[in-house]
Amino acid sequence: MGKNKSVISRLGGQKFIVLLVVIGLILFFSAVSPDFRKYTTVMSILDYSYYIALMAIGVTFPLITGGVDLSIGTGLICYSLTGGFLIVQKGWPVWAGILVTLLLSITIGLLNGVLVSVMDLPPFLATLCTCMITRGLGSIFSKGFGISWPTSGAPGSWFRNIFKITVNGTKIPLGFLWVLLLVVLMAFVLNHTKIGRYTIAIGSNKEATILSGINVRFYHIMAYVISGFFAGLAAIAYSAVFSTVQPGTGAGFELEAIGGAIIGGVSASGGFGSIEGSLIGVFVICLLKTGLPYIGLQANWQQIITGLVLISAVMVDIMKRKKETA
Amino acid sequence: MKKKVLATLLSAAMVATLIAGCGSQEAAAPAPEAPAEEAPAEEAPADDAAEAPAEEPAADGAAAGGDYSFEIIVKSYQSSYWQAAVTGVNQKAEELGVKVNCTGPNAESDIADQVNMLNNAINAAPNGIGLAACDQDACLDSLQTALDKGIPVVCFDSGIPDAPDGSVYATVATDNYAAGATAAENLYPALKDKIASATAPVRIGEVNQEATSESITSRGLGFIDKFAELASADGKTVAVIGNEYYVNNCKDKGDEASADVIIEVAVPAQTTVELCATEASVILNKADTIGMFGSNQVAAEGILTANENLDVLGTDPASSILAAGFDAGSVIKGAITSGKMFGAVTQSPLAMGQTTVEILTKIANGETVSDVPTQGYWYDSTNMEDNSIAPNLYD
Structure with missing residues (x-):
């Protein structure tokens, strides 16, 4: 068996297995809980998945470089607080608030990239620091108080229609379409552009990549900028779905995104992964989060089960790698 | 706003000094009768508190209450919740003719700033300090200093359980259990007929963001116990199911199999809106659900998101x-x-501010004081604009 073929089958293999898990979970929850089968539940699952999915698309890049971005969760809240503060308290137009949200997210992504790539901080440490910084920054920008973005029906609530529109009384999960389009786009970026190919190269063998004369610093920074930018997009999605953003929250969101990506086949030690895999992995997390309460399981058990699923995904990854090197 | 408050305070102070200079003999007279248990919010419309002429009340108060000065420290100055508290403080200060100086950090998380402000307040040697502590532990040393210097402290909004003995004279805070019960008292009558005519068990959902803090658990249990009490009084049996803490700590968890009314309590794994929304979705999706209660802003917004x-x-x-x-x-x-949303319970920062000044004045007058639980007020679309409610509804 050629090495190329095994890599492809491995990548496709895990994605396929995870897709089966997603389908299995849907069937299981539908069988056990009639309420789960409702269209509104599908809407809720999709609604609550956008911000995790967007974060997961972005964080896949640093993960593939062999790094991680822990700042996306508190970052999301920080960006959303800042944008929301400008819109609600300062009377800025919504588009301007969204623009600032995204610019801030790119700035923090850039900071992460510089810390990791130029200052040579371990990614875990660098992004842990920015995780704390964004958490504090969010509270400062919002003066320590929760911010409610314009609620549906209120002036300036058009941005909610990006993610959900109502046609003849039926709600259409438009956000899912954008998520799918972004997955296609970023999968193209990962597999067919320099940014993506070098991201993978950095993750599989950084030294070799440097020696081959590639501007590793730039592409390494770009991985974190992409991660930051998608956390900014996630901030918009979060604000549109949940309205109120509380300072001090957000820690833990990144773990759902990272967990989703890893379940979806991104190697925990870098080198490969796929955007579509990350998306499928996110849905395992989201289905567990939404579905387990429907079968009457208490919250703490939900977390334990999600943790166990993550362990098994990482185990699959490790076992495959052992097999490959053996 | 700040300027206006400052101007009002300054003019009040000037007039008070003037009057005090003229006849300070009366200063020791006891404060006017004003039982703290009353909800002062209903007495005084807050609309134009800041604009109210300072001369008159100051004159009255100086005659009755003496020219005490109090330092009031709020948790922060930026939200309308705390602005309502400060409005209450100023209203009462004018009414009683006492001087108050309100300060507060930029954010509730600026704990060190607040401790500094507390220390400065102690150095100013006022007749008393009103404190809404950002942190339960950070103020302990300062409270000891206040105790050593003989400056009485009244806590409001949040208590300080570990405060040095004798330093905190009284705590003015929402009675969360009663506030939770208030929600049940107002929700039950609206559902009463539906419960009475139901042929199958009906379900009331409750979303609490956690099962650990005093305020949230008290509200949750207050709602459960009151709702169960009201339903039982109408001859219905009630069962409480769901989160173990609430099931085990309510007055009577009943028997789900035979109950007419089932109160289902959901607690998410983390205190975030999206998890509250998920839990709320589950209950809202059930065909027999007729009512819901979210015991704080996050939980209530979770229900709305669902x-x-x-x-x-x-x-x-x-x-x-x-x-x-x-x-x-x-x-x-x-x-x-x-x-x-049918309605909600709001806390009364306005009344808290008023009561705090009232208690500080009593202490300065040598009266004994005790903790004052303030009420939660029910509001719905019919009374949101009322003078007694509107100032308490912060954004």
Whole structure:
């Protein structure tokens, strides 16, 4: 068996297995809980998945470089607080608030990239620091108080229609379409552009990549900028779905995104992964989060089960790698 | 706002000095009768508190209350919740003719700043200090200093359980258990007929963001116990199911199999809106659910978020689920105005501010004081604009 073929089958293999898990979970929850089968539940699952999915698309890049971005969760809240503060308290137009949200997210992504790539901080440490910084920054920008973005029906609530529109009384999960389009786009970026190919190269063998004369610093920074930018997009999605953003929250969101990506086949030690895999992995997390309460399981058990699923995904990854090197 | 308050304070201080200079003999007279248990919010419309002429009340007060000065430290100066508290403080200060100086850090998380402010307040040697502590532990040393210097402290909004003995004279804070019960008292009558005519068991959902803090658990249990009490009084049996803490700590958890009314308590794994929304979705989706209660802003907004997709909430018990919330904020206020949410309980920062000044004055007068639980007020679309309610509804 050629090495190329095994890599492809491995990548496709895990994605396929995870897709089966997603389908299995849907069937299981539908069988056990009639309420789960409702269209509104599908809407809720999709609604609550956008911000995790967007974060997961972005964080896949640093993960593939062999790094991680822990700042996306508190970052999301920080960006959303800042944008929301400008819109609600300062009377800025919504588009301007969204623009600032995204610019801030790119700035923090850039900071992460510089810390990791130029200052040579371990990614875990660098992004842990920015995780704390964004958490504090969010509270400062919002003066320590929760911010409610314009609620549906209120002036300036058009941005909610990006993610959900109502046609003849039926709600259409438009956000899912954008998520799918972004997955296609970023999968193209990962597999067919320099940014993506070098991201993978950095993750599989950084030294070799440097020696081959590639501007590793730039592409390494770009991985974190992409991660930051998608956390900014996630901030918009979060604000549109949940309205109120509380300072001090957000820690833990990144773990759902990272967990989703890893379940979806991104190697925990870098080198490969796929955007579509990350998306499928996110849905395992989201289905567990939404579905387990429907079968009457208490919250703490939900977390334990999600943790166990993550362990098994990482185990699959490790076992495959052992097999490959053996 | 700050300027106006400052101007009012300054003019009040000037007039007070003038009058004090003229006849300070009366200064030791006891404060006017004003039982702290009353909800002062109902007495004094807050609309033009800041604009109110300072001369008159100051003159009255100086004659009765003496020229005491108090330092008031709020948790922060930026939200309308605390602005309402400061309004209450100033109202009462004018009424009693005492001087107050209000300060507070930029954010509730600026704990060190607040400790500094407390130390400065102690150095100013006032007749008393009103403190809404950002942190339960950070103020302990300062409280000891205040105790050593003989400056009485009254805590408001949040108590300090470990305060040095004798330093905190009284705590003015919301009675959360009673506030939770207030929600049940207002939700039950609206659902009463539906419960009475139901042929199968009906379900009341409750979303609490956690099962650990005093305020949230008290509110949750207050609602459960009161709702069960009201339903039992009408001859219905009640069972409480769901989160173990609430099931085990309510007065009577009943038997789910035979109950007419089932109160289902959901607690998410983390205190975030999206997890509250998921838990709320589950209960809202059940066909027998007729009412919901979210015991704080996050939980109530979680219910509203869940409803974005479900569209089952309303104010008509025949066709929709009635939801009661807690606290205010633009999302909840908007939902009540638009008829998505039936009503909510708000705390009374205005009354807290007023009561704090009142108690400080009593202490300065040598009276004995005790803790004052302040009420939660029910509000819905009919009374949101009332003078007694509106100042308490912060964004």
